[in-house]
Amino acid sequence: MSRVSRTPTPHRGRRRWCDTPEDRSEPVTSTQDDQPTGVPAPAPVGPLRDLMYGHIHASALRAVVEHKIADLLADGPRTAEELADRSGTRADPLRRVLRLLAARGLFHEEDGAFTLTDSGTALRTDVPGSQHAPVLMFTDEMFRLAAAGIPGAVRSGEPGFDAAYGCSFFDHLAAAPDKSRLFDAAMTSRPGTVNAHITDGYPFPDSGKVVDVGGGRGGLLRDLLTRFPGLTGVLYDRPGTVAEHLLDAPELEGRWSTEGGDFFTAVPAGGDLYLLKNVLHDWADEDCLRILGAVRAAMTPGARLLVIDAVLPDDGTPHPALDLDIVMLMVLRGRERTAADFRMLLDSSGFRLNRxxxxxxxSSLIEAEAV
Structure with a gap:
């Protein structure tokens, strides 16, 4: 930003800071000075402005989540002064941040008081599918620095995270328990309807053994065992992750076990159905082949594998997972894949893609069979 004289001066053929047709409320007329004959009109900047200000919106969002402003609005409208008093913040900057986020549809301001919109309600910590933890994770320094490294990733192909921290993302989590807990909480906080879409969208057997490979704290396995009481299950992930599992419920007693290990080398054997939910997209093709190879080695012919991941269209059609694909670029060596990509990985690992x-x-449900 440049210094600006306190005394307005006449100007012709010049635009001031943010003085574009999209930014001004008054009509804009073209003059010979403003728009010379034969010169194309300036391109619309609205979408570009949203992109270049994106990090500002993310930081504002983090501010209200860190101070749990949404929780303070659970019982109804409050002024910025009331919210500041209860959150230990200052009213004026808080009001300005809330005003920005109101423009993005998370809050509503009326008569000097703020309320939550339906979208903003997801920021509360006490609602099903709370996005409090995911917001804290994706706006954490880890992701901010990794995102800043995207220009370098475009040149080198290496994740921005590795350049910033000198190690891989998962190695960093292993050495930083607080970040590991944040990651696990964010993964667990995904809306419960996602697991419902999985349990409703696939014909799970009435009986048999399910092995959830890389299953985190076991949210999906818990829902499966609850929905299908004839199933038993094994939760398999890093030892520190499975130690904080979510399976210790009375109605599931005797029907589950946990194992900690490395899915690159081996996974529990003897399962009838293996799950890989949001695992393969974390890894490059060569790593996926190692994971799938370990899974296939644990399976008997005819056993089923259910891969739960986004499937990108192969014709360039916009898809919500395109954002996640860039997260993979900046943090890991993974990627979101097309159906053809998944078929190649599965065919190369001893599986037949069924549907x-x-x-x-x-996410989509990708069913394969061990051959």
């Missing part, structure tokens, strides 16, 4: 079914959520 792909879309769900109302981001």
């Amino acid at each position: 792909i079914a879309e769900t109302p959520s981001l």
Whole structure:
């Protein structure tokens, strides 16, 4: 930003800071000075402005989440002064941040008081599918620095995270327990309807053993065992992750076990159905082949594998997982894949791709069979 004289001066043929047709409320007329004959009109800047200000919106969002402003609005409208008093913040900057986020549809301001919109309600910590933890994770320094490294990733192909931290994302989590807990909480906080779409969208057997490979704290396995009481299950992930599992419910007693290990080398054997939910997109093709190879080695012919991941259209059609594909670029060596990509990985690992079914959520259900 440049210094601006306090005394307005006449100007012709010049535009001031943010003085564009999209930014001004008054009509804009063209003059010979403003728009010389034969010169194309300036391109619209609205979408570009949203992109270049994106990090500002993300930081404003983090501010209200860190101070749990949404929780303070659970019982109804409050002024910025009331919210500041209860959150230990200052009213004026808080009001300005809330005003920005109101323009983005998370809050509503009326008569000097703020309320939550339906979208903003997801920021509360006490609602099903709370997005409090995911917001804290994706606006954490880890992701901000990784995103800043995208220009370098475009040149080198290496994740921006590795350049910023000198190690891989998962190695960093292993050495930083607080970040690991944040990651696990964010993964667990995904809306419960996502698991419902999975349990509704696939014909799970009435009996048998399910092995959830890379299953985190076991949210999906818990829902499966609850929905299908004839199933048993094994939760398999990093030892520190499975130690904080979500399976210890009375109605599931005796029907589950946990194992910690490395899915690159081996996974529990003897399962009838293996799950890989949001695992393969974290990894490059060569790593996916190692994971799938370990899974296939644990399976008997005819056993089923259910891969739960986004499937990108192969014709360039916009898809919500395109954002996530860039997260993979900046943080890991993974990627979102097309149906042809998944078929190649599965064919190369001793599987036959049977079918792909879309769900109302981001992910599709990719069923394969061990051959």
